[in-house]
Amino acid sequence: MANTIKRNEQGAPAAACVEAFPKCTQARRHARNEKGQAIIEFAFIMPVLLTLVFGVITFGIALNNYLVLTNATNISAQQLAVSRGQTTDPCNTSTQAFYSAAPNLNQNSLAFSYVLNGSSYSGTSCSSTSTTSGAAGNLVSGQTARITVTYPCNLKFFGFNPASGCTLTAQVSEVIQ
Helix, strand or coil: CCCCCCECCCCCEHHHHHHHCHHHHHHHHHHHCCCCHHHHHHHHHHHHHHHHHHHHHHHHHHHHHHHHHHHHHHHHHHHHHHCCCCCCCHHHHHHHHHHHHCCCCCHHHCEEEEEECCEEEECCCCCCCCCCCHHHHCCCCCCEEEEEEEEECCCCECCECCCCCCEEEEEEEEECC
């Protein structure tokens, strides 16, 4: 059987490594000192990764709120367009349809404004005395009804809000039936 000699990176016998090649011992010393390197690198990169992940989650919540807001505004405008002659408070009918379509939005933070046949109304109610006068009387077949809903967006994470004055707005116009 042949006797094998262990060799280092430079090709010299391992026994000669200590005496003839001082770089060889330095490499071994550095290899022993790298045991905690991965945890140190992880500790440096972890806050950046967490900030990125929570930023994406927060943006996703704001985007979801916007999609719910636009969908509920569309449903609300459709309800408003078909409520001619059926209610004395078309704004409240439309608002209730909105609330049903967007149960996860805070109702106290929503702001509604309506334009019915050129007349503007704001708030959740535009009550009339009959279906042919006031706001209900402005629901004229073939004319447009426009509803605008605003909702504050909250992009706050880790106590920081990059868009503090952010407001989500959805506006839909429908032809009154």
